[in-house]
Amino acid sequence: MLDVKAGDDESFNLLLQKYRTPLVNFLYRMVRDTATAEDLAQEVFLRVYRARKQYSPSAKFTTWLFRIATNLALNSVRDNRHHQMDVSLDAAPADEDTAPLQLPAREMRIDEHMVERDRADFIRGVISALPEKQRVAVLLHKYEEMDYGEIARILDCSESALKSLLFRAYETLRVQLAPLVSPPARRAGKEAHHEM
Amino acid sequence: MKCEDVSKELIPYLDRRANSADRHEVEEHLAACLACHARAEELRKLWVVLDEVPIVEPSLGFDARMRARIAEEPQPRWFRWFVPQPRLALSMALLLAVSVWVARLPQDNSGLAGTAQSEHEQFQVIKNLDVLENYDVLSKFDALDEVPADEQPAPQPDQQNDQQQQQE
Numbered sequence: 001m002l003d004v005k006a007g008d009d010e011s012f013n014l015l016l017q018k019y020r021t022p023l024v025n026f027l028y029r030m031v032r033d034t035a036t037a038e039d040l041a042q043e044v045f046l047r048v049y050r051a052r053k054q055y056s057p058s059a060k061f062t063t064w065l066f067r068i069a070t071n072l073a074l075n076s077v078r079d080n081r082h083h084q085m086d087v088s089l090d091a092a093p094a095d096e097d098t099a100p101l102q103l104p105a106r107e108m109r110i111d112e113h114m115v116e117r118d119r120a121d122f123i124r125g126v127i128s129a130l131p132e133k134q135r136v137a138v139l140l141h142k143y144e145e146m147d148y149g150e151i152a153r154i155l156d157c158s159e160s161a162l163k164s165l166l167f168r169a170y171e172t173l174r175v176q177l178a179p180l181v182s183p184p185a186r187r188a189g190k191e192a193h194h195e196m
Numbered sequence: 197m198k199c200e201d202v203s204k205e206l207i208p209y210l211d212r213r214a215n216s217a218d219r220h221e222v223e224e225h226l227a228a229c230l231a232c233h234a235r236a237e238e239l240r241k242l243w244v245v246l247d248e249v250p251i252v253e254p255s256l257g258f259d260a261r262m263r264a265r266i267a268e269e270p271q272p273r274w275f276r277w278f279v280p281q282p283r284l285a286l287s288m289a290l291l292l293a294v295s296v297w298v299a300r301l302p303q304d305n306s307g308l309a310g311t312a313q314s315e316h317e318q319f320q321v322i323k324n325l326d327v328l329e330n331y332d333v334l335s336k337f338d339a340l341d342e343v344p345a346d347e348q349p350a351p352q353p354d355q356q357n358d359q360q361q362q363q364e
Contacts (some may be wrong), residue, residue, distance in 0.1 A: 009266075016262060024254045038254060042262055049266055120249050127249075141211075142246055148213065166207045174235075174242050181241045 012052075016045060019062075022144060023069055029139050030073035031080070032128050040076060044069045060150060067154045070136050077132070119180060126176045134169035141166055197225045202232050210239055 023044060028037035047068050055064070127135060133155060140151045152162045174181060197205075202225045208214035209222040226233045 012266070013263075016259065020254050020258060020262075021251065024258075025252050028252045029249070034252065034255075037252070038258060041254070042258075042265060045262055046265055046269075049269065123246060123249050127246075141207075142243075143249075148208070160204070163204045163207060167203050170207060170239055170242065173246070174238050177242060177245055180245045181238055 012049060015048070015061075019065060020045075023065065026066065026069060026139055026144060027073050029124060029127060029143070030070075030135065031076050032124060036076060040069070040072050043072055059153075062144075062146070063150050063153050066140060066144070066146075070154055074132055074136075123177065123180070126173060129176070130169055130172060134165055134172070137162060137165050138169045138173070197221045199225075199229060199232055202226075202229075206232070206236060206239065210236065210243065 020041060024037050024041045027040045027044075028034060031037055031040065044065065048065060055061075127138060130138065136155060137151060140146045140154065141148075146154075148159045148162055152159045155162065155165075157165070202222055205214055205218050205222050209219055214222065226236055
């Protein structure tokens with residue numbers, strides 16, 4: 001990055017080669033749309049290029065890069081959420097009053113999802129349903145394998161708070177992904193074993 | 197260590213980033229607490245499940261589009277070399293202006309008044325040195341000492357004539 005700061009364009013290409021895939025993956029897991037993830041990744045690199053003269057080597061480059069990416073991704077998710085809310089408000093009302101409200105059992109819903117989507121998509125969906133901060137923490141911790149200090153700096157919190165945040169996030173994932181973590185057949189076997 | 201305390205250290209324990217003291221405490225607790233042990237085992241499995249998410253490769257045109265966007269960025273002007281930092285240049289110009297202004301201010305002589313006065317007296321002495329050194333002039337000065345200080349000086353002959361003409 002210091003070479004990029006000195007005006008070496010070739011070094012910027014090297015940064016691009018090294019970080020484009022992890023960055024696009026992080027953004028894809030945040031926004032769940034390939035085109036949007038690529039657009040956001042380009043915006044991140046463009047901001048890095050524009051701010052290259054102000055880069056301070058005291059901050060780790062990946063911290064800086066993923067902090068920009070996190071902010072852009074969260075803004076995009078929020079904008080998209082607002083857009084979806086506008087669409088749903090403008091849409092014609094469904095027969096909410098006439099149709100009986102049916103809440104399927106949690107196990108049923110998860111199984112249906114698993115039939116409709118493949119496992120990876122299901123996992124992505126569960127991750128993206130996490131609260132924003134927990135989602136960023138899990139993605140940086142599990143998939144980018146960043147250390148606690150770096151993730152805490154990106155999320156602007158203490159390491160202790162981050163550990164609690166990660167525990168809550170993984171607990172939610174453990175419960176939501178229970179059919180994959182402990183498949184029903186095995187659990188049924190366990191239950192039968194307990195009954196005996 | 198209680199179950200609540202373990203919850204904070206369980207993830208660093210599972211990803212092998214906990215320090216040896218914390219790891220030892222968590223291991224002790226897991227050996228004694230079946231619920232936390234079961235939870236830890238499920239989290240280990242969750243770890244494997246999360247790895248099933250495939251890596252997405254950027255599209256083939258990603259680099260080309262990125263280079264095109266970089267090429268559209270305004271390039272630095274040649275004269276920027278002389279002014280690497282506009283803020284620095286501005287502060288230097290302000291410093292120069294203040295220096296010139298301070299240099300052109302009238303000097304404050306309050307502290308040097310006595311010195312300047314004595315210099316002025318010395319200058320007067322030097323200026324009249326030839327007179328003071330002339331013995332004839334100084335000897336005639338003695339006659340002036342006899343004149344009382346509060347008496348009006350005698351009118352000049354020209355002034356006397358003017359007064360007579362006005363009376364006539």
